[in-house]
Amino acid sequence: MATMELVRRSASSSPAFQPGAQEIAKLIDVSKCIGCKACQAACLEWNDLREEVGFNDGTLNNPHDLTPASFTVMRFTEWENAATGNLEFLIRKDGCMHCSDPGCLKACPAPGAIVQYSNGIVDFDHDKCIGCGYCVKGCPFNIPRISKADHKAYKCTLCSDRVAVGQGPACAKACPTKAISFGTKQEMKDLADKRIKDLKGRGYANAGLYDPPGVSGTHVMYVLHHNDRPSLYAGLPDAPKISAVVELWKGVAKYAGLAFIGLAAVGAAVHHIVAGPNKVSSEDEENAVRLKEKA
Amino acid sequence: MASLSSTHDKPVLVDRYAAGARINHWVTAISFILLALSGLAFFTPSLYFLTGLFGGGQLARTLHPWIGVVLFVSFSGLFVRFWKANLWNRDDSAWMSKLPDVVAGHEEKLPEIGKYNAGQKLVFWGMALLILVLFATGLVIWQQYFGAASSIDQQRVALLLHAAAAVGTILIWIVHVYAAIWVRGTIQAMTRGNVTGGWGWRHHRKWLREEVQKGEVKTQPAE
Ligand code: HEM
Ligand code: SF4
Ligand code: SF4
Numbered sequence: 001m002a003t004m005e006l007v008r009r010s011a012s013s014s015p016a017f018q019p020g021a022q023e024i025a026k027l028i029d030v031s032k033c034i035g036c037k038a039c040q041a042a043c044l045e046w047n048d049l050r051e052e053v054g055f056n057d058g059t060l061n062n063p064h065d066l067t068p069a070s071f072t073v074m075r076f077t078e079w080e081n082a083a084t085g086n087l088e089f090l091i092r093k094d095g096c097m098h099c100s101d102p103g104c105l106k107a108c109p110a111p112g113a114i115v116q117y118s119n120g121i122v123d124f125d126h127d128k129c130i131g132c133g134y135c136v137k138g139c140p141f142n143i144p145r146i147s148k149a150d151h152k153a154y155k156c157t158l159c160s161d162r163v164a165v166g167q168g169p170a171c172a173k174a175c176p177t178k179a180i181s182f183g184t185k186q187e188m189k190d191l192a193d194k195r196i197k198d199l200k201g202r203g204y205a206n207a208g209l210y211d212p213p214g215v216s217g218t219h220v221m222y223v224l225h226h227n228d229r230p231s232l233y234a235g236l237p238d239a240p241k242i243s244a245v246v247e248l249w250k251g252v253a254k255y256a257g258l259a260f261i262g263l264a265a266v267g268a269a270v271h272h273i274v275a276g277p278n279k280v281s282s283e284d285e286e287n288a289v290r291l292k293e294k295a
Numbered sequence: 296m297a298s299l300s301s302t303h304d305k306p307v308l309v310d311r312y313a314a315g316a317r318i319n320h321w322v323t324a325i326s327f328i329l330l331a332l333s334g335l336a337f338f339t340p341s342l343y344f345l346t347g348l349f350g351g352g353q354l355a356r357t358l359h360p361w362i363g364v365v366l367f368v369s370f371s372g373l374f375v376r377f378w379k380a381n382l383w384n385r386d387d388s389a390w391m392s393k394l395p396d397v398v399a400g401h402e403e404k405l406p407e408i409g410k411y412n413a414g415q416k417l418v419f420w421g422m423a424l425l426i427l428v429l430f431a432t433g434l435v436i437w438q439q440y441f442g443a444a445s446s447i448d449q450q451r452v453a454l455l456l457h458a459a460a461a462v463g464t465i466l467i468w469i470v471h472v473y474a475a476i477w478v479r480g481t482i483q484a485m486t487r488g489n490v491t492g493g494w495g496w497r498h499h500r501k502w503l504r505e506e507v508q509k510g511e512v513k514t515q516p517a518e
Contacts, residue, residue, distance in 0.1 A: 011340035130352035133438030257462035268473035280493040288492025
């Protein structure tokens with residue numbers, strides 16, 4: 001589990017992610033979360049971050065959004081379940097999903113500023129980041145944030161520095177209800193299965209695992225009581241995938257654009273060779289002189 | 296007034312661009328080239344090394360949009376100067392219908408043309424339109440100041456349009472620069488500000504006639 005072999009770099013040709021035996025995952029069991037934010041505090045502490053003192057907007061969301069200093073936030077939703085008449089308090093720990101097919105990495109123009117390890121972790125290398133914000137546009141989950149202080153992109157690292165030495169993420173360690181678990185992806189899927197069976201037995205017929213295939217699966221997964229409607233949980237995308245616009249921009253547009261530019265340059269050179277320079281003749285000059293004299 | 300005899304061995308010169316227009320053009324040209332170089336560095340990893348010209352990736356990212364602002368202001372100046380002379384007329388349609396002769400350099404088969412031919416006018420209007428698109432989309436994707444001003448979906452579309460418009464302007468730029476090189480005697484219009492009478496006679500005869508009428512055509516002063 002401690003292997004951190006690099007398999008993909010941004011803006012470099014490298015093969016698509018191949019899930020291997022080393023693949024890890026964090027499982028967030030939304031049904032067990034009590035919204036205490038111990039994970040948020042642990043994240044700040046481990047990553048040595050200081051969030052600005054904010055303000056209360058009348059909800060428990062604090063801070064209100066991910067920021068360059070808050071790699072994870074709890075998002076609270078009050079939802080009236082029409083079927084049962086119950087008011088449900090849905091709490092989701094938001095943060096990077098560590099996609100197998102990461103849109104951030106696809107969009108990034110700086111070679112090596114975003115890397116993907118063989119265990120599935122997607123990490124930012126701040127020395128190489130140029131602060132363009134392309135990762136923000138590439139991500140289907142609206143995760144990366146660009147710091148106004150150093151103009152670099154920040155997001156959850158899945159505690160890659162801890163995982164590299166055989167530890168689990170700080171948030172998982174801090175969670176008092178064990179709503180956050182960490183292990184190999186297979187272990188986490190097995191654990192999720194048990195939890196889903198339990199939830200189904202307790203009336204949550206649509207309980208399920210959120211491991212969206214649109215991004216080839218993720219390395220942060222949720223157990224949701226309402227897996228038929230992920231968007232209930234503060235807008236978790238129902239079917240996330242890299243935007244078609246981003247695919248077009250980083251795919252056809254790139255190759256067609258370069259091809260056209262190359263063809264135009266070659267075309268101009270060939271034209272010059274074939275047609276030769278378009279020169280003014282001495283006759284032209286004489287005609288001009290005559291025109292002037294007549295005037 | 297030069298004597299008649301002396302005019303026969305010296306070509307006449309016609310002023311084409313005053314100093315202000317030339318400075319305006321070169322500010323536009325230099326900022327455009329810098330924008331293309333830095334932009335292409337972001338566009339494709341194989342050209343990322345071009346960020347080195349700007350002092351690295353962070354600086355290239357910072358400078359590009361500011362140079363864009365310079366380009367936009369500067370091009371607006373060119374637009375105000377030249378838009379009238381670039382309005383389309385009947386000669387332009389006739390000229391366009393003889394494109395094969397244009398490409399082959401058979402100018403004797405083309406209609407007489409005013410200050411700008413149809414090709415130059417298309418370059419002008421194409422650049423005007425695409426620079427407007429580049430400026431508008433460039434603001435949308437300017438993360439540092441406008442990152443929060445639009446939705447991520449809008450920014451994705453803006454980024455695609457910006458890249459496409461950039462490719463468009465670079466293609467037009469290649470045509471523009473190549474034409475200036477191919478048609479010998481053109482570049483001095485933007486360096487020294489004038490062209491020879493023969494150049495005017497061959498490529499823009501209507502314009503030359505107008506300049507002669509206005510008495511704007513001078514004999515080249517003796518060295
Ligand atoms: C007119 C004002 C312009 C503005 C405000 C502007 C702004 C931007 C911004 C903000 C970016 C993102 C990278 C960064 O933050 O530096 C960008 C990228 C880019 N710009 Fe511009 N730009 C302008 C004009 C141009 C022009 C004239 C060209 C081409 C000749 C150009 C070519 C590009 C290219 C190729 C990219 C990269 C797109 C990609 O990654 O696919 N830009 N521009
Ligand atoms: S959630 Fe967003 S930032 Fe995280 S790996 Fe996926 S695309 Fe990248
Ligand atoms: S902000 Fe940094 S990490 Fe994000 S796309 Fe740009 S260079 Fe890559």
